[in-house]
Amino acid sequence: MGIKNVKPDLASNRLVFDIRRDTGLMDDFHQDMDAVFARYGLTDAEVEAWKELNIQALGDLGVHPYFLPQISRIFKGGAYNHNNSEAAQLYAKTMVEQG
Amino acid sequence: MAELVANIALSHAPGLTGWLDQAPKDEADRLVAGFEEIGRRFRATKPDLIIGLANDHCLNMPVDGVHDFCVGTAPRWQGPADWFSDWLNVPPYKVSGHAEASAIIRDRLQGAGFDATDSQDLLFDDNWSVPLLYLTPDYDVALVPIHMNCIVPPLISPEKCYAAGQLLAKVIREDLPDGLRVAIMGTGGLSHDPGGPKYFEVDEEFDRWFLSLLEAGDSQTMLREATIERMGAAGDGGTTELLSWLIPMGAADGVAATTVCYEPSVALRCGMGAVHWQMAA
Numbered sequence: 057m058g059i060k061n062v063k064p065d066l067a068s069n070r071l072v073f074d075i076r077r078d079t080g081l082m083d084d085f086h087q088d089m090d091a092v093f094a095r096y097g098l099t100d101a102e103v104e105a106w107k108e109l110n111i112q113a114l115g116d117l118g119v120h121p122y123f124l125p126q127i128s129r130i131f132k133g134g135a136y137n138h139n140n141s142e143a144a145q146l147y148a149k150t151m152v153e154q155g
Numbered sequence: 156m157a158e159l160v161a162n163i164a165l166s167h168a169p170g171l172t173g174w175l176d177q178a179p180k181d182e183a184d185r186l187v188a189g190f191e192e193i194g195r196r197f198r199a200t201k202p203d204l205i206i207g208l209a210n211d212h213c214l215n216m217p218v219d220g221v222h223d224f225c226v227g228t229a230p231r232w233q234g235p236a237d238w239f240s241d242w243l244n245v246p247p248y249k250v251s252g253h254a255e256a257s258a259i260i261r262d263r264l265q266g267a268g269f270d271a272t273d274s275q276d277l278l279f280d281d282n283w284s285v286p287l288l289y290l291t292p293d294y295d296v297a298l299v300p301i302h303m304n305c306i307v308p309p310l311i312s313p314e315k316c317y318a319a320g321q322l323l324a325k326v327i328r329e330d331l332p333d334g335l336r337v338a339i340m341g342t343g344g345l346s347h348d349p350g351g352p353k354y355f356e357v358d359e360e361f362d363r364w365f366l367s368l369l370e371a372g373d374s375q376t377m378l379r380e381a382t383i384e385r386m387g388a389a390g391d392g393g394t395t396e397l398l399s400w401l402i403p404m405g406a407a408d409g410v411a412a413t414t415v416c417y418e419p420s421v422a423l424r425c426g427m428g429a430v431h432w433q434m435a436a
Contacts, residue, residue: 058351058391060308064219073217076238077278120218121350121392122306134242138174139355139422152352 063118067098068106072123075130085130112150124151157331159324161200161338162407162432164369164400165193166345167209167285170423173244178422186427189416190289193429196415197290200434202338204253204297204331205290206260206323208399209282209342211302215274223311224271224319226261227300230254234279234287245284251297256331260299263326269319270311277302286342296338305343305396313378316398320405341403343396345417345426350392359419361389362426365397369404369430372411377404393425400430407432 063069071092075081085092093103105113109131111124119127125147132143171190175183214236216225233249240247257273264271277300287294304310320339327337345365346358368377381401386394404412410432417428 059306059387062218062307064307069218073213076214077236079237082238115350120213120307122213124350125354129242134239135244136174137169137242138177139424140177141174144355147354152355 057115057121059121061118062120066102066118067096068102068114068117068119069123071096071098072119072126076126082130109146110150111147115151156329156333157327157335157337159327159339159406159434160336161197161202162403162434163193163197163338163430164341164403165190165286165429166425166427167281167342168347168423168425168427169243169281169285170420170425171285171427172288173242175423178420182418182420182422185416186418186420189418189429193415193431194289196431197338200338201336202296203336204256204299205338205340206299206301207283207340207342208301208303208402210305210396210399212280212282213307214280215277215302216304218307221304221307222270222272223304223315224264224269225277225302226257226264226271226273227252227275227277227302228254228257228261228273229275229277232277232279232298232300235284236278236280239280239284243281243284245288248287248294250287250291250294253297253299256335257299259330260301260323260326263322263330264319267322269315282342286340290340303399305398306392310383310395311398313381313383313398313401316401317374317378317405320402321408323402324406324408339403339406341399341401343399344394345397345428346389347393347425348390351390353390354424355421357419357421357426358389359426361394362417362419362428366414366417366428366430369400369412370414372407372409374404374409377401403432407434410434
């Protein structure tokens with residue numbers, strides 16, 4: 057965990073990079089997550105962490121920390137992202153309370 | 156010969172535009188007043204061009220393909236990128252670039268040995284969308300956006316950032332078009348930890364220490380003590396955005412900064428501040 061432990065070539069890092077830049081990919085993701093995971097070549101461990109919404113596990117696998125709150129927003133939305141918002145609380149659930 | 160007329164640094168946390176009403180009212184009022192004040196001071200210098208320095212947030216440079224600097228060379232920019240619109244809660248905007256100035260800056264950075272690339276196709280997020288709203292609400296000042304890698308190791312050193320600021324001041328004086336009134340804006344920080352365990356915390360002690368070094372114009376202590384590690388300890392995921400503040404500090408090169416505002420805003424998940432360096436008329 058932390059920026060020193062990022063795995064730059066991890067498939068999930070490429071996925072998060074692309075998905076924020078491409079609304080079509082975001083639509084694909086929400087329609088068929090498994091197809092997008094397969095297209096990007098995620099490992100079983102990455103897929104499991106994504107499906108469990110386990111932000112901490114994704115960080116442990118080498119996803120860049122900056123992407124972790126963004127992953128919570130991919131699932132819960134980005135609008136009005138205050139500390140009690142669903143996205144922030146999803147992050148808090150694994151990263152702070154269980155971290 | 157162009158002129159450096161404004162030299163500033165400020166935070167760009169998205170909560171300032173996205174969920175400010177969640178902050179205590181007195182804190183929110185002080186934040187708005189402070190950011191409006193830095194905007195007034197900025198516009199009073201009547202700049203034609205902003206040379207901006209901000210974290211790319213891995214939005215344009217992928218984690219496995221970062222550079223220290225990416226100079227935006229397009230003649231026109233727009234923001235925010237689609238996915239960030241509702242998060243930021245700012246209206247879509249367009250702002251002019253400056254192809255000639257950006258090419259000169261890129262060439263001078265590369266010529267001096269900096270790891271600098273360029274792009275005509277940069278997406279903007281909070282990095283420009285938040286500060287521009289307060290600095291140039293009419294979007295009538297051209298922007299050369301210089302995206303930095305502030306969060307993927309190995310990071311550019313504070314010393315190199317300071318030297319880049321010194322170089323930019325020289326480029327403005329010697330190489331940019333005659334009569335151009337130029338502002339340098341570093342944006343990011345202060346302490347925050349997106350992606351880390353301190354996501355809901357602010358390190359006020361660190362922030363006030365960092366600001367005190369700017370206010371003292373103490374570059375020696377800053378470069379000796381405000382290391383990557385020290386910044387990271389105040390928030391591993393984001394505090395190193397303060398590397399962008401060392402560039403206007405280098406451009407000021409010994410001039411003391413004035414803090415316009417500072418709020419350790421837990422509601423915005425960021426130490427929020429703005430400073431400026433008074434440049435000679």
